[in-house]
Amino acid sequence: MENEIGEFADWVCWRFGHDFRQYRPATLASRLRQLCARLQLEGAAALRDWLTQHPERIDEVVDRICVPVSEIFREPRALDELRRLVFPQLRSFPTITVWHAGCAAGQEAYSMAILLHEAGLLPRSRIFASDISAGALARAGQGLIAGSDLAAAQPRYAAAGGEGALARHFLPAGDQMRLAPGLMSHISFVRHNLATDAVFCEANLILCCNVLIYFQRALQARAMQLFADSLVRGGRLCLGRHEMALAAAHRYELMPGSAWILCPQPKAWPVPCPDGLGPVPDERMQ
Numbered sequence: 001m002e003n004e005i006g007e008f009a010d011w012v013c014w015r016f017g018h019d020f021r022q023y024r025p026a027t028l029a030s031r032l033r034q035l036c037a038r039l040q041l042e043g044a045a046a047l048r049d050w051l052t053q054h055p056e057r058i059d060e061v062v063d064r065i066c067v068p069v070s071e072i073f074r075e076p077r078a079l080d081e082l083r084r085l086v087f088p089q090l091r092s093f094p095t096i097t098v099w100h101a102g103c104a105a106g107q108e109a110y111s112m113a114i115l116l117h118e119a120g121l122l123p124r125s126r127i128f129a130s131d132i133s134a135g136a137l138a139r140a141g142q143g144l145i146a147g148s149d150l151a152a153a154q155p156r157y158a159a160a161g162g163e164g165a166l167a168r169h170f171l172p173a174g175d176q177m178r179l180a181p182g183l184m185s186h187i188s189f190v191r192h193n194l195a196t197d198a199v200f201c202e203a204n205l206i207l208c209c210n211v212l213i214y215f216q217r218a219l220q221a222r223a224m225q226l227f228a229d230s231l232v233r234g235g236r237l238c239l240g241r242h243e244m245a246l247a248a249a250h251r252y253e254l255m256p257g258s259a260w261i262l263c264p265q266p267k268a269w270p271v272p273c274p275d276g277l278g279p280v281p282d283e284r285m286q
């Protein structure tokens with residue numbers, strides 16, 4: 001079974017460019033089992049034959065492998081720290097860029113737009129919300145949320161330091177609620193793959209919550225390097241609760257007074273040389 005899944009991941013990467021080869025094998029196996037059961041297929045080899053006949057269904061397969069689920073104000077303590085400790089620093093920048101990597105259906109970006117708006121920072125902010133899943137991004141771009149989800153999120157919003165009723169940032173849209181256009185217009189949803197794509201913005205703040213837990217070490221390292229390369233000087237990174245252990249190994253340290261917010265450690269100088277080469281000679285010494 002493990003071989004079959006590895007071969008399937010190789011084939012999907014070659015055929016569609018979606019690289020799941022560095023995802024945790026147990027997660028990948030369980031997601032593929034569920035997908036096969038849903039499609040009444042016997043295993044990864046049968047799924048490959050099915051996808052060969054129905055290549056237009058690849059986005060659905062990506063969705064099922066990634067399970068892009070989230071909720072608004074999902075981690076209020078982290079958001080509260082960002083509001084108290086990072087927003088005051090952001091005030092000194094003429095423009096602010098926030099990147100949500102692995103944004104699922106957009107709820108995390110909606111939460112950020114609301115908090116930036118309440119802090120008076122939204123007019124100079126641009127929020128990029130990226131994901132690998134086209135289906136999730138299409139849902140995210142609608143700005144819709146169920147009224148019952150909003151009501152359930154009210155205590156989390158208050159715990160994040162939100163003011164008043166969360167629903168005041170939404171307008172009725174049929175039987176759902178839609179994020180106010182003035183907030184939504186500051187969010188750009190983009191397709192970006194942490195496994196294969198490069199830096200695409202210079203960010204003051206990056207949030208990547210509950211994504212790296214599904215990756216193997218090499219892919220975690222790639223993503224952490226991508227974040228370091230994307231952050232402006234003084235930029236901050238916020239990971240999910242179960243991902244904080246990655247920080248030290250990847251040269252990030254906790255911001256003083258915080259349990260959630262990370263700063264990249266200053267780059268080592270002189271820059272280490274590849275094995276076999278000595279340090280770059282300082283010409284002034286010669």
Ligand SMILES: C[S@@+](CC[C@H](N)C(=O)[O-])C[C@H]1O[C@@H](n2cnc3c(N)ncnc32)[C@H](O)[C@@H]1O
Pocket residue numbers: 066067068069070071074101102103104105108130131132133136192193194195208209210211240
């Ligand atoms: C469990 S959801 C987390 C959503 C949100 N950040 C949160 O904490 O609620 C994980 C998200 O990561 C996305 N994802 C998985 N692999 C990815 C990759 N290689 N590049 C970008 N996003 C990815 C999935 O599509 C999914 O939307």
